[in-house]
Amino acid sequence: MGELFVGKSHPRVDRDKVTGRAAYINDITLPRMLYGKILYSSRPHARIVRIDTSKAEKLHGVRAVLTGYNVPEVRVGFLGDQTPLKKDKVRQFRDEVAAVAAIDEDTAEEAIQLIEVEYEDLPPVFDPLEAMQKDAPLIHEYDARGKPRRNNILPLPWRLVAGDVEKARRESAYVVKDQFRTQWVHQTCMGTSGGIAYFDVRDNLVFHSVTNVPFGGKDRLDMFLKNLGIKGRSRILTPYVGGSFGSKLDTDIYEFILVLLAWKTKCPVKIVFSRQEEFQASPPRQPVIATVEQGCDKNGRLTFRAVDMILDNGAYTSWGATTPSVMMIPMSSLYKVPNISFQATCVYTNNIYAQAMRGYGNPQATFVVEQSMDQLAEAAGIDPMEFRRINANEPFEKTPMGLAITTCPLKECLDEVKTKLNWDEKHGKRNGRGVGVASFIHVGGGARVYLSDAQGIIVKVDDEGKVTVITGGTDQGQGSETIIPQMVAEAMGFRPEDVFIFSGDTEVCPWDVGTHASRHAFITGHAILTVAAEVKQKILDLAARLMGNLLKQEFKKKIKIDPTFVEPQLDYSLLADPQNLDVKAGFVFLKNDPDNPFTKMPVSRILRKAHMTGTGKGEMVIAEAFYDPPNEMLDREGKGNLSCCYTFGTHGAEVEVDTETGEVKILNYVAAHDVGRAINPMLVNGQIYGATVMGVGYGLSEEMIVNHGRVMNPNLLDYKILTAKDVIPIQPVIVEPFEPAGPFGAKGIGEPACVPTAPALINAIYDAVGVRIKDLPATPEKVLAALKKKEQG
Amino acid sequence: MKQTISFKVNGDPVTVEVFPHWTLLRVLREELELTGVKQGCGEGECGACTVLVNGDPINSCIYPIMEAEGKEVVTIEGLAEKDNSLHPIQQAFLEKAGVQCGFCTPGMILSAKALLDKNPHPSEAEIRHAIAGNMCRCTGYVQIVESVQYAAEIMTKKD
Numbered sequence: 001m002g003e004l005f006v007g008k009s010h011p012r013v014d015r016d017k018v019t020g021r022a023a024y025i026n027d028i029t030l031p032r033m034l035y036g037k038i039l040y041s042s043r044p045h046a047r048i049v050r051i052d053t054s055k056a057e058k059l060h061g062v063r064a065v066l067t068g069y070n071v072p073e074v075r076v077g078f079l080g081d082q083t084p085l086k087k088d089k090v091r092q093f094r095d096e097v098a099a100v101a102a103i104d105e106d107t108a109e110e111a112i113q114l115i116e117v118e119y120e121d122l123p124p125v126f127d128p129l130e131a132m133q134k135d136a137p138l139i140h141e142y143d144a145r146g147k148p149r150r151n152n153i154l155p156l157p158w159r160l161v162a163g164d165v166e167k168a169r170r171e172s173a174y175v176v177k178d179q180f181r182t183q184w185v186h187q188t189c190m191g192t193s194g195g196i197a198y199f200d201v202r203d204n205l206v207f208h209s210v211t212n213v214p215f216g217g218k219d220r221l222d223m224f225l226k227n228l229g230i231k232g233r234s235r236i237l238t239p240y241v242g243g244s245f246g247s248k249l250d251t252d253i254y255e256f257i258l259v260l261l262a263w264k265t266k267c268p269v270k271i272v273f274s275r276q277e278e279f280q281a282s283p284p285r286q287p288v289i290a291t292v293e294q295g296c297d298k299n300g301r302l303t304f305r306a307v308d309m310i311l312d313n314g315a316y317t318s319w320g321a322t323t324p325s326v327m328m329i330p331m332s333s334l335y336k337v338p339n340i341s342f343q344a345t346c347v348y349t350n351n352i353y354a355q356a357m358r359g360y361g362n363p364q365a366t367f368v369v370e371q372s373m374d375q376l377a378e379a380a381g382i383d384p385m386e387f388r389r390i391n392a393n394e395p396f397e398k399t400p401m402g403l404a405i406t407t408c409p410l411k412e413c414l415d416e417v418k419t420k421l422n423w424d425e426k427h428g429k430r431n432g433r434g435v436g437v438a439s440f441i442h443v444g445g446g447a448r449v450y451l452s453d454a455q456g457i458i459v460k461v462d463d464e465g466k467v468t469v470i471t472g473g474t475d476q477g478q479g480s481e482t483i484i485p486q487m488v489a490e491a492m493g494f495r496p497e498d499v500f501i502f503s504g505d506t507e508v509c510p511w512d513v514g515t516h517a518s519r520h521a522f523i524t525g526h527a528i529l530t531v532a533a534e535v536k537q538k539i540l541d542l543a544a545r546l547m548g549n550l551l552k553q554e555f556k557k558k559i560k561i562d563p564t565f566v567e568p569q570l571d572y573s574l575l576a577d578p579q580n581l582d583v584k585a586g587f588v589f590l591k592n593d594p595d596n597p598f599t600k601m602p603v604s605r606i607l608r609k610a611h612m613t614g615t616g617k618g619e620m621v622i623a624e625a626f627y628d629p630p631n632e633m634l635d636r637e638g639k640g641n642l643s644c645c646y647t648f649g650t651h652g653a654e655v656e657v658d659t660e661t662g663e664v665k666i667l668n669y670v671a672a673h674d675v676g677r678a679i680n681p682m683l684v685n686g687q688i689y690g691a692t693v694m695g696v697g698y699g700l701s702e703e704m705i706v707n708h709g710r711v712m713n714p715n716l717l718d719y720k721i722l723t724a725k726d727v728i729p730i731q732p733v734i735v736e737p738f739e740p741a742g743p744f745g746a747k748g749i750g751e752p753a754c755v756p757t758a759p760a761l762i763n764a765i766y767d768a769v770g771v772r773i774k775d776l777p778a779t780p781e782k783v784l785a786a787l788k789k790k791e792q793g
Numbered sequence: 794m795k796q797t798i799s800f801k802v803n804g805d806p807v808t809v810e811v812f813p814h815w816t817l818l819r820v821l822r823e824e825l826e827l828t829g830v831k832q833g834c835g836e837g838e839c840g841a842c843t844v845l846v847n848g849d850p851i852n853s854c855i856y857p858i859m860e861a862e863g864k865e866v867v868t869i870e871g872l873a874e875k876d877n878s879l880h881p882i883q884q885a886f887l888e889k890a891g892v893q894c895g896f897c898t899p900g901m902i903l904s905a906k907a908l909l910d911k912n913p914h915p916s917e918a919e920i921r922h923a924i925a926g927n928m929c930r931c932t933g934y935v936q937i938v939e940s941v942q943y944a945a946e947i948m949t950k951k952d
Contacts, residue, residue, distance in 0.1 A: 011888040017895030018883040018902060020829015020869035027828035190833050190841060190896040190930050242831075242896030243930050275834035477894025477931050686890045686936055693933030716838040716928060724921040724934040 004585065005486040005496055006744045009682035013482050022240040025194040025210055026272045033196070034063055036261045036271040037108040038254060039098040039115050040281060041090035044126070044350040044709035045137065046119035048088055048097065055114040056100060061107035064264040065115070067098045071260050074227040076220070076253070079154070079317040080144030084256035090119070091139050091315035093710050094281040094352050096253055101261040101269045125152070126709055128289065128312040128347040139315055139348035152348040154313055158324035160332060160638040162400030163339030168304035172295030176375040179291045181775035182364045184312075184704035185697075186284040187357050188721050191242015193282050194272030197258040203232035205259060210241045212248045212474050213514030218506045220251040224259060238504035244476035245694070246356035247282060249516055250318045254281070279714030284704060286312050286320045286354030290368040294337070300382045300390045304339035307331055307368065313346040313354055320354025321346045323361025325449065326442075328638055330365045330755075333399035333646070334410075334441040335373070335391035340400050342638075350709045358691065360517070362442055362755045363698060367776065370438035370759035374766065383427065384763065385418050385437055393441065393648070402632075402639035403646060407737040410439060410648040413672035416733045417652035420670040426654060427767060433667070436764025437652045438756035444676065444739070444747030445644025446629045447517035454628035456510025457527040459488070459535050461621040463611050465586050465604030467494050467535075470502045471527075472512025473520050478750055479683040480520050486679060487525050487744065491532035493539075493583030494603075510624060518748030521679060522644075523627060525743025531625035538621045539603055540578040543588040546609045547581075547601055548572040568598045575599065645739050647747040649673040651692070651760040657768045662784030664700055664765055671753055672733040677745030681734060688732040688753045695757025697722050700777050800861045802827070803871025811858045818842045818853035820861075821868060829869035829899045833928070840927035843900030844868050850900075850907040852926070869899035872906070881951065882906055882944040891940030893931030901927045905941045913949055917942070 016022040053065040068087030075083055086095045098115050102108035123137040130136055131152040140149050169175060196208040205225060211217040214236045221234040241248065254271050261269040273282065294305040313321055324344035331342045357363075377387035392410040399405065417423070417437055426435045446453045458470040469488055475481050485499035503509055512523075555567045574580050574590060582591050589600045610619045632640035654668040671688050678684040701720040705712040713719045722728070738745035758776055766772045771786035795810045802825060809824050818835075821827045821844065830853060833841030837855040844853045845867040846860075872880040882902050885891065892898050901924055908915055908923035915923070920941045921934070929937060 012886075012890050012892055014887060014892045014895055014898075015879070015883075017892050017898050018869075018879065018886050019873050020827070020899045022895050023828065024831070024896060026832060188930055190839060190894065190928065191831070192833070241894060242833075243894045245930070275836065275839075477892075479890070479893065682890050682936075686893060686932060689933035689935040690893065690931045691933075694930070715836060716834055717836075721928060721930060722933075723925050723928060724938070725925045727921065728933070730933070730935060 003490055006490045006679055007677065008680065010482055010486055010496060010680055012479060013485070024191050024240045024242050025196065025208060028196060028208055028239060030196065030198065030268040033268040033270055034101040034103060034265055035105045035108045036099060036101045036258060036269045037112045038096050038257060039112045041093055041095035041097050043090055043119045043121060044093055045122045045124035046090050047122060048086065048090060049118040049120050051098060052116040053098060056111040059107065059111050059114060061103040062100055062111045063103070063267065064101040064261055065098065065111065066260055066264060072228050074224060075144050076224060076256050077317055078319065078321065081140060082316045084253050084260060092350055092352055096257060099257045099261060101265050124350040124709060126349055126351055128310050128349055131347045131349045139350060154317060154321055154346040154348065156321055156346055158344035158638065160328045160340060160342040160401060162332065165304045165306050165339045165341045168339040169295055172303045173298040174376060174379040175293065175295040176372060176379050177293035178372060178375060178774065179289065180368050180371060182288050182367060183776050184284055184287050184706050185357065185702045186279055186704055186719060187245040187247035188719065189243030189245060189247055192273040192275060192278040193252060193254065194270065195255050195258050196268055196270040197262040198268035199232065199262055199266065203230055205232055205234040206237065207234055208237050208239055209255065210248050211236065211238060211251070212244050212476055212516060214238055214474060214504070214506050215472060215511050216514050217251050221259065224256055230263065236506045238474050241476045245358040246360065248476070249356050249514065252282065275716065276714045279704065279719060280711045283318050283320065283353050283355030285357035286314065288364045292368050292372045294372055294376055296376055296380055300380050300387055302335055302337040302391045305331065305337050306341040309344040311344060311346045312349055312351055314349060314351045316353040318353060319356040323356065325634055327361040327365035328401055329403065330362055330369050330441055332401035333393060333403045334369060334439060335388070336393055336397065338400060351706055352711065358694065359751045359755045362440065363695070363758065366438065366440050366755050367759045370756060371762060371772065374763045385414060385423055388437065388439060389414050402641055404641045406645045406741050407676065407739045408648055409674045409735045409737045412735055413648060413650040413674060414439065416672040416735065417650045417670045420731055420733070421652040421654055421668060430767065430770055432659060432768055433654065433656050434764045434766065434768025435652060435654045436760050436762065436767055437650060438759035438763060439648065439650040440752055440755040441646050441648050442752040442755060443517055443643035444522065444647030445741055446519040446523050446631055447643050448631045448633045449517065450513055451633065452513050452628055453631060454626055455512040455523045455527045456624065456626045457531055458510055458622065458624045459531050461535065461539065461603065461607060463604055463608040465498060465602055465607065467492065467499045468502060469499060470509055471524065472509040473503060473524055474515045476515065478520065478687065479680065480524065482683060483521055483679045484524060487528045491528050492535050494586050498586055518750035518752065521746060522742060522748050523629065525746060526629065527625050527627040529743050530627045531623050534623040535621060536583060538623065539583055539588065539606065540581045542610045542619065542621070543581050543601070543606050544576050544578040546606055547588065548575050550601065550605060550609055551598070570599065644741040645676065645747055647674050647749065647752055649752055649756065651756040653760045653764040655761065655764040655768055657765055657783060659769060659787055662780035662787065664761070664778060664783060666696070666728050669728055669730045670733060671730055672735055673749065673752065674735045674737060674747065675749050676739030676742045676747035677736050678734050679744060679746050684734055684749050685732045687749045689730055691751065691753030692730050692757055693722050693728055695754035696728055696761065698754065698776065699758030699761040701779065703777050798858060798862050800863060801865045803867055813859050815858045816854055817844070817856040817858050817861050820858050821853060827868045827870050831896055831899060833896065840900045840904065841897050843903045843927060845903055845907055848907060848910060850904045867903065869902060872902065881947040882909065885940045885944035885947060889936055889940040889943050891932065891937040897927055897929040901929065901937060905944065909945055909948060913945060915945060
């Protein structure tokens with residue numbers, strides 16, 4: 001396509017990360033900084049009878065001891081269903097009961113141990129199905145407005161209905177129905193959560209926050225300050241972040257506690273979680289119980305799908321409760337299915353509460369859809385690969401959810417997997433080896449989950465010929481600091497090494513809705529393209545005005561130094577018209593004579609002249625854009641074109657199941673992804689590899705064991721993320737249909753590869769040994785138990 | 794009671810007053826401000842705190858400081874040249890995208906260095922074994938393995 005930088009595997013720019021200079025939250029210390037610690041509840045559901053902090057307060061080095069009884073009662077969270085420090089009642093083991101700030105971590109820890117809390121136990125409920133019963137203990141007696149609650153069901157009735165499911169069911173040739181369950185899993189970022197907060201002399205809050213949503217976080221903190229009666233406003237600074245995967249979208253409770261401690265002590269206060277805290281007190285991906293029924297006609301065309309999901313919300317509400325909005329996408333729009341009924345119910349329990357995690361509900365939903373697809377294919381006697389091909393969505397479809405599909409190479413992805421897995425030869429042998437397949441759809445062009453899906457961007461060019469991009473977006477490792485320079489260089493006529501990024505400061509950076517929903521490259525790319533025209537125009541206008549004289553001066557100088565120099569005869573009127581000029585790789589040149597060395601001038605010279613005029617009439621090059629994509633919010637019926645485009649893909653796995661041990665070995669793995677266009681293929685592969693391996697963990701090994709509300713395996717030895725010893729032979733396949741709605745043709749790729757992994761593996765296990773694991777993860781114990789059960793008939 | 798301990802860090806001799814129960818990680822991060830050494834779990838499980846002691850990779854979060862007496866410690870800060878030019882392993886991690894969020898990277902690079910110093914031509918299995926104690930949540934390890942393979946290539950050519 002004649003592009004110089006986009007589409008190339010540029011090396012990552014992370015010199016500071018490989019040299020150890022990148023400062024993560026735990027690496028930042030400030031003068032007079034104190035260390036905060038939190039005391040969590042020791043009961044899953046209880047009344048707080050008494051808190052005695054007197055011993056902690058007397059401990060040398062303690063600067064503040066806070067409880068729900070000595071701070072203003074300010075509600076926080078999406079439904080306002082909690083306060084940072086709990087008063088009267090605890091509803092989960094991670095409930096924050098008290099917090100201290102002390103001169104060092106050891107003292108803070110000791111102070112926490114000295115706090116005595118007396119509880120009066122209340123009957124707990126941990127199973128969401130039990131929690132839905134009429135006589136279940138109420139987790140919340142009142143809602144945020146003080147209105148009495150009658151049950152544990154959240155007031156978020158997620159529903160999507162299209163067509164006539166009853167009629168379609170009656171007319172279907174084949175119908176299958178089953179129930180599937182997924183587990184609690186944790187984002188498990190290598191860098192644990194943490195923050196530093198302090199107030200300046202005008203009572204403004206400065207917050208070093210690991211958030212991916214600096215402006216959303218700022219809003220929440222500003223509201224918190226207002227409700228506390230503090231006059232100041234907040235400023236968020238984001239350091240390097242040791243991974244996110246959804247865990248850093250909401251403002252976490254420890255962050256509000258930091259504000260309280262900083263306000264009380266008038267010192268900077270830092271909290272950094274231990275690994276155990278990270279597992280026990282940061283919100284993970286919630287489990288679901290899903291009943292799915294679907295049918296097809298005699299030719300294998302899907303007729304209807306009806307899904308009922310129950311989500312364990314835990315004790316409070318964060319972004320876990322809004323994941324059904326994304327679940328609707330695979331339910332309605334991965335395959336063509338005209339009649340849909342989907343409903344999701346989020347239920348309060350005394351478990352840890354749930355948040356977003358990579359895929360935002362899609363991994364759970366796709367697990368359900370893609371297993372049921374295999375079952376229905378079998379019922380209809382059609383090869384599962386062929387069955388998916390028959391029903392695969394296609395370009396320009398408008399789905400029952402109202403998604404307007406643009407490019408959709410799903411069939412191509414299926415074919416890639418079929419060929420690379422050697423499907424026809426390997427499928428259906430049931431000899432201990434098997435192949436399985438699962439596809440996905442995900443948002444690829446932003447997602448309007450708020451009224452805005454925008455990003456602001458400011459670009460300035462200085463007289464060294466360098467470009468500074470000031471953006472409200474954040475990077476949590478995905479590589480935007482590498483691809484932003486590629487896109488800027490391409491769009492504005494510079495080299496990637498000339499581009500610098502400034503981000504992570506709400507006081508300076510323009511507004512952005514947040515780095516979520518695989519949107520960063522897509523939205524930033526568009527913002528860059530939007531601003532590029534103006535930047536280029538300003539440079540070329542200045543060039544047209546200044547280049548002629550600069551060249552004449554240059555020639556005079558040359559003649560002075562070298563009298564034999566012959567001044568070239570140039571048509572200066574050509575140079576004086578910006579329409580004749582262009583800029584590339586940092587040089588302005590004549591369009592119809594691009595290689596003429598005499599009319600090629602570095603941008604730096606033009607800018608220097610523009611700044612240093614000597615006339616008092618200097619100019620600079622700076623431009624801004626606020627790009628808000630043409631996507632739609634879902635309406636009350638759950639319908640609307642949420643994203644500008646959708647990304648599709650197919651994963652296929654070949655596994656070997658050891659019938660003696662139940663162990664599943666992955667022999668081959670193909671991950672075919674529609675990315676529209678790869679801005680940087682190496683980084684796209686990085687997202688595919690990383691998310692696939694995370695998805696394998698979801699499918700086979702990862703589970704937070706939550707026993708009566710308590711996380712029993714809060715460490716990396718017992719919570720099994722994969723290591724380098726778990727060799728997954730992944731073949732990534734990048735499919736590039738060039739998306740007209742995308743910047744440079746690109747779609748998002750951050751989340752999707754962890755979406756179809758688990759069902760592809762479970763379907764492969766079924767093909768290998770004929771047992772279907774209906775609750776994740778498929779641990780050797782579960783596979784073995786299923787094999788035994790099958791043997792016993 | 795604090796005690797005095799002397800060892801070498803990145804070639805420079807240091808003498809530090811420490812409590813004997815402190816870990817090497819704590820001394821490196823908090824006393825010597827070498828924050829390139831990361832704390833990921835504090836329990837010897839994730840490998841983010843890996844440093845080299847007499848050339849061997851160890852988890853500094855469970856390494857008692859008193860054990861370091863007289864030894865040579867290398868942290869990520871000791872890898873690049875004084876003129877800021879990168880060590881071939883660091884360069885390879887950039888060129889092959891062995892880095893994403895970067896939190897595991899210092900430990901990962903040091904484990905790779907310990908391997909390549911002893912075994913300049915490792916197989917994929919040997920690389921995977923060498924970094925088995927360094928957890929990464931971003932990359933799925935593939936491009937880390939490729940980075941180490943590429944580093945081995947560059948380092949062999951240099952010799």
